[in-house]
Amino acid sequence: QKEVEQDPGPLSVPEGAIVSLNCTYSNSAFQYFMWYRQYSRKGPELLMYTYSSGNKEDGRFTAQVDKSSKYISLFIRDSQPSDSATYLCAMSASGGSNYKLTFGKGTLLTVNP
């Protein structure tokens, strides 16, 4: 079993839809959870960061971590065509060791006008 599993999609939704993106993981030591957004032919940019379990909200984006199920989610409300990108989850057991980040393969999202 891979450490981090992420459905690659592609996922296509109409504008205004609620989008749910998910990752599962096997390493129970993971405590730091990130979502990166990557536009085509660009580098990823950090979108959301969560420590341990719980929810975090930032505008239309909500990150959710369920450590008991080893499952993290990113919800996008009122999705816009500008949200079309690949979304990568990433996680780490140690906050001070960014070289130990484990990335998912990414989910390609298209929001249709």
Added chain:
Amino acid sequence: DGGITQSPKYLFRKEGQNVTLSCEQNLNHDAMYWYRQDPGQGLRLIYYSQIVNDFQKGDIAEGYSVSREKKESFPLTVTSAQKNPTAFYLCASSTPGAAGELFFGEGSRLTVL
């Protein structure tokens, strides 16, 4: 504007040639990283450096080399020993204590002809 600059954006190489990808940052970050991204795969760490004049192998270092002579610069050489060098290469940097927050460049796409 602060950021990470990678060059060239696109590069073509004949088999058997070495090629060097440039990465420069003006964020005053101590740590820098090189990742490789292939279709359908997550980001894989090639090399990282946490301080000037020191660097460590990542998960897929074979066929690559780096140097870190200046804080701002972390060039990656793809050598002829790398068996499958065609890929999208991403440079990133981070600051200590900023768990999971990597700043990425726009990437360099290398194609071996």
